Amino acid sequence: MLTTYFTVKTEGAHEIVIQKSRFIGHVKRVETEEEAIAFVQKIKKEHKDATHNCSAYMIGEHDLIQKASDDGEPSGTAGVPILEVLKKKGLKDTAVVVTRYFGGIKLGAGGLIRAYSGSASQSIDTIGVVQRQLMQLAEVHIDYTLLGKVENDLRQSAYTLQNIDYADRVILHTAMESGQEQEFEAYITDLTNAQAEIKFGGQEYVEKDV
Known part of the structure; x- marks a missing residue:
């Protein structure tokens, strides 16, 4: 499992006009080839009156699934340029x-390559890229008297404060890079004068904007 990787933030679209042709770039995060194919088919259905619906996607930890389609444009002028944008930007699980x-x-072959790659690149930039990092989760249980101090300090630290539950005691849900558990435990112990209970959980991907 990758400790960190980049992908698109969400699903969206962005339109540009080149020499009176409209190019609409549709972008989506996909985790399986089935999802990617369904997304391509959905766009084709929505824009069935379009001249072309060219596509590319790259899926998997090691980019094992890579597909590109020119959808009637001259060979190599649409699908592959879109795929090259995904590679250049280092994106995974993206269609x-x-x-x-x-x-x-x-537009000619060169013009088509620039148009399709430009549309793909601008669409991705408009919709946004996130870094997904595999993080170790932990709960910090403290008394309410310590909440202000611990919350403020955590927000200024290298650790991530995800959310807070207000129960009999306060539970701060936190995340850190894998391998920082001992360092985090020492930090919380020192911060609370050993008055906190720390419970380490599993791991999950945490996203941050790039």
């Missing part, structure tokens, strides 16, 4: 469909 409505002016 892109670029819809083209032809505006009457031919």
Whole structure:
């Protein structure tokens, strides 16, 4: 399992116009090839009157699933340029469909490559990229008298305060890089004068904007 990787933030679309042709870049995070295929088919259905719906996706920890489709454009001028954008940006589990409505002016092979790669790149930049990092989870149980001090200090620290539960005692849900458990325990113990109970849980990916 990867400790960290980059992918798109959410699903969305962005449109640009080049030489009167409309290029609409659709982007989505996908974790299986089935999801990617369903996304491509959905966009094709929504834009069935478009001239082309070219696509590419890259899935898996080691990018083992890579597909590109020119959807009727000259070979190598659409799908592969979109795929190259995903590679250049270092994205995983990402699918892109670029819809083209032809505006009457031919762009030539070089122009098509620039248009499709540009549309894909701008769409990804507009929708946003996140870094997903595998983090160790921990609960910090403290009395209410310590809440202000611990919460403020945690928010200024290298650790992540995810949320707070207010029960009989306060439970602060935190996350840290794997391997920092002993360091975190010592930090909390020192911060609370050994008045906190720390319970380590499992691991999960935590996202932050890039």
